[in-house]
Amino acid sequence: MNDSKALKRLEALFDDGAFTQLDAYAKSANGEVEVVAGFGTVNDCPVYAFSQDVMVNDGAVTVAQCAKINKIYNLASKTGCPVIGIYDSNGVKLDEGFEVLSAYGELVKASAAISGVCPQISLIAGACVGTSALIANLADVVVAVKDADYYISAPSDITAKECSEQGTVDVLCDDFDKACEAVKDIVSLMPSNNLSPAPIFDFSASQTAFVEGMSAIDTIKACADDSSVVELKSDYASSNCMTALASVMGTTVGFVAFDGESLCPSCAYKAEAMIKLCDAYSIPVVTIVNSNGVSRDRENHILTAITKLTSAYAGATCPKISLVTGQAIGASYIVLAGKGANADITLAWDTAVVSPLDADAAVAFLYNDKLAAGEDRESLKKEYLDTIASPFTAAACGAVDDIFAPAETRGKLIAALDMLAGKRENTIPRKHSVK
Numbered sequence: 001m002n003d004s005k006a007l008k009r010l011e012a013l014f015d016d017g018a019f020t021q022l023d024a025y026a027k028s029a030n031g032e033v034e035v036v037a038g039f040g041t042v043n044d045c046p047v048y049a050f051s052q053d054v055m056v057n058d059g060a061v062t063v064a065q066c067a068k069i070n071k072i073y074n075l076a077s078k079t080g081c082p083v084i085g086i087y088d089s090n091g092v093k094l095d096e097g098f099e100v101l102s103a104y105g106e107l108v109k110a111s112a113a114i115s116g117v118c119p120q121i122s123l124i125a126g127a128c129v130g131t132s133a134l135i136a137n138l139a140d141v142v143v144a145v146k147d148a149d150y151y152i153s154a155p156s157d158i159t160a161k162e163c164s165e166q167g168t169v170d171v172l173c174d175d176f177d178k179a180c181e182a183v184k185d186i187v188s189l190m191p192s193n194n195l196s197p198a199p200i201f202d203f204s205a206s207q208t209a210f211v212e213g214m215s216a217i218d219t220i221k222a223c224a225d226d227s228s229v230v231e232l233k234s235d236y237a238s239s240n241c242m243t244a245l246a247s248v249m250g251t252t253v254g255f256v257a258f259d260g261e262s263l264c265p266s267c268a269y270k271a272e273a274m275i276k277l278c279d280a281y282s283i284p285v286v287t288i289v290n291s292n293g294v295s296r297d298r299e300n301h302i303l304t305a306i307t308k309l310t311s312a313y314a315g316a317t318c319p320k321i322s323l324v325t326g327q328a329i330g331a332s333y334i335v336l337a338g339k340g341a342n343a344d345i346t347l348a349w350d351t352a353v354v355s356p357l358d359a360d361a362a363v364a365f366l367y368n369d370k371l372a373a374g375e376d377r378e379s380l381k382k383e384y385l386d387t388i389a390s391p392f393t394a395a396a397c398g399a400v401d402d403i404f405a406p407a408e409t410r411g412k413l414i415a416a417l418d419m420l421a422g423k424r425e426n427t428i429p430r431k432h433s434v435k
Helices: 005-013 063-079 094-113 131-137 160-165 176-189 216-223 265-280 299-315 331-337 359-366 368-372 377-386 391-396 406-419
Strands: 019-021 035-042 045-052 083-087 120-124 127-129 141-145 149-151 171-173 230-232 241-248 251-258 285-291 320-329 345-349 353-355 402-404
Touching: 005 035, 005 045, 005 083, 005 176, 035 063, 035 176, 045 063, 045 176, 063 083, 063 094, 083 131, 094 131, 120 131, 120 176, 127 131, 131 149, 141 160, 141 176, 149 160, 160 171, 171 176, 171 230, 176 230, 176 241, 216 241, 216 251, 216 285, 216 406, 241 265, 241 406, 251 265, 265 285, 265 299, 285 331, 299 331, 320 331, 320 406, 331 353, 345 391, 345 406, 353 359, 353 391, 359 368, 359 377, 368 377, 391 402, 402 406
Parallel strands: 045 083, 083 120, 120 141, 127 149, 141 171, 251 285, 285 320, 320 345, 320 353, 345 402
Antiparallel strands: 019 035, 035 045, 230 241, 241 251
């Protein structure tokens, strides 16, 4: 056991390679248990962790292995500590039949029971297929090595890269060491549980300057503390929506940022996942809004996706700040920046556009007579943007709280986060929303 790959992986995870094993001498009916489990600290954060041992019976999942992992979940639920699972197994031990399927079910139940209570992170280091993939995907964040196997219907040709592109992997890394470092960074940014405050870090201010037209990810980096950004689902809906955990003035903040295109189903699902993660652990959410409306493709699909995103935003009780850096057109304003459904406070750059319709459509509706009389369309468009679609017009009716130049963004954001730090919001008792 001392030479096992699973043990070495846990040593790489825990601070100074030191941790206390749990059930170190447990055995199944046919030999050793195919998993190593224990507790220790990761970047000074107390955590529980397990690592499947592919060197023992190919890491085959047995009743005994499930019992050992289940103990980890039970202890986490009692002590309020994160759970990290390292997956590397070629599948279930078939000769244990329905007993192991029942044991699998206990793991699913245990993981679901602490979902949103204690952070869970899965590290896919090798094979994670079938029901193991389901359990791994129940975690809050999934980190995978690029040559790992991660799918529920075996056999499959799907790669970890494809999983990352489809959003089932949050962070894709070249090798185990980099994946382990990513897990450590994420653990550091998360509170220990849903009742604990977010961690506090030493920090240095970002050196990225705010400029009009900058990309979503650069805007996040400019808002956040230097070198603190951990992007999640970076390969999924990457052309328009960016989500990340980072710190601002040494405390954790979740960012959802849009890059100027229409809201599509993938963008909505990606943003929804981030909102739910942050809300579960009372992490403030900063939404950087630059969207020209809602996609007109796949009408029913986008309706479902936007409905779920709207519900996630409206139901979230964590601090919510929206910053309009570009356009907030039509439904994009309501869903992402609207104070009615989303934001505790809405901020805007002085160059922003806030409008029920995009400028071209608005000009056609509002200035039809002037167009028919031969007035220049571009001049009318500029008039519309400078008046009706101006952030100052939106602020005049209370739709925007503050307007400022891009260079003032970090200071304004810090002030808003400080103001909302003590936010308490009571909701009507219910089990959960339906949509």
